[in-house]
Amino acid sequence: MEFDDIFLETIDSTQEYAKKNVDKFDISKITCITADFQTKGKGRFNREWLSPKEDNLMITFYFQLKTNTLHLHSITHILAISLIKVLRDNNLDPKIKWPNDVMLDNKKLSGILCEIQTKNDKADIFLGIGINVNANIEFLNTIDQKATSLKVETKKTWDKKNLLENLKLVFSKNLKLFKEKGFEPFHEKFENLLLYKGEKITFFDGQKEHKGILHSISSDGQLNLYMPDKEMLTFAAGDILCK
Numbered sequence: 398m399e400f401d402d403i404f405l406e407t408i409d410s411t412q413e414y415a416k417k418n419v420d421k422f423d424i425s426k427i428t429c430i431t432a433d434f435q436t437k438g439k440g441r442f443n444r445e446w447l448s449p450k451e452d453n454l455m456i457t458f459y460f461q462l463k464t465n466t467l468h469l470h471s472i473t474h475i476l477a478i479s480l481i482k483v484l485r486d487n488n489l490d491p492k493i494k495w496p497n498d499v500m501l502d503n504k505k506l507s508g509i510l511c512e513i514q515t516k517n518d519k520a521d522i523f524l525g526i527g528i529n530v531n532a533n534i535e536f537l538n539t540i541d542q543k544a545t546s547l548k549v550e551t552k553k554t555w556d557k558k559n560l561l562e563n564l565k566l567v568f569s570k571n572l573k574l575f576k577e578k579g580f581e582p583f584h585e586k587f588e589n590l591l592l593y594k595g596e597k598i599t600f601f602d603g604q605k606e607h608k609g610i611l612h613s614i615s616s617d618g619q620l621n622l623y624m625p626d627k628e629m630l631t632f633a634a635g636d637i638l639c640k
């Protein structure tokens with residue numbers, strides 16, 4: 398699938414920009430909105446997403462899917478897996494903290510925020526990703542969780558444009574397969590990349606916390622948590638808080 402690229406210097410959030418301007422976008426393409434700086438970057442669960450000017454990649458991909466697309470809500474995993482492919486091609490060894498944080502050395506490198514608006518049989522997908530590319534350690538230390546950047550991990554400055562182009566290429570290929578077959582073709586790869594698999598975790602489902610063992614990922618991308626009472630709980634959304 399082809400891309401339409403929109404570059405913004407400063408914006409509140411590429412997600413908000415995309416939602417405001419959605420009627421102007423060509424639905425036969427993927428619209429790729431990037432910004433050098435966001436004044437109100439958004440994370441999951443209403444958290445903020447911080448990034449210094451120009452150092453990192455902040456992207457919203459907008460495209461449409463049919464509402465009956467198989468495993469529609471696992472589209473976030475597809476972007477995570479795409480970034481991981483690009484990083485592995487650069488000799489890095491990233492892992493996924495479910496649902497879609499991309500981690501290097503147990504620290505967060507990238508976060509994904511997916512917002513879906515449905516109308517009739519069409520779903521507008523606003524798939525946002527923030528990647529710490531060239532952020533330095535001083536900035537990363539100001540974030541309230543352990544975070545890293547490609548520059549900190551590899552001790553070199555990365556070409557953001559090149560990284561973006563590679564990500565677009567892999568993502569569009571994966572999106573094509575996802576549209577045809579859903580999450581299934583990605584399931585095994587995704588599960589093998591999972592951080593904390595088989596380990597005891599604290600999981601937040603958006604309302605309450607559960608302590609259990611991260612058992613597996615179901616074939617549609619949900620998280621299976623094995624509870625002390627031997628019950629298996631399955632979650633479509635939430636966050637791993639700690640081990």
Ligand code: BTN
Pocket residue numbers: 409410411412413435437438439440441442444446454455456457498507508509510525526527528
């Ligand atoms: C998370 O880990 O909580 C998700 C973070 C998503 C951040 C990206 S940066 C580009 C896009 N615009 C935003 O305001 N948020 C996403």
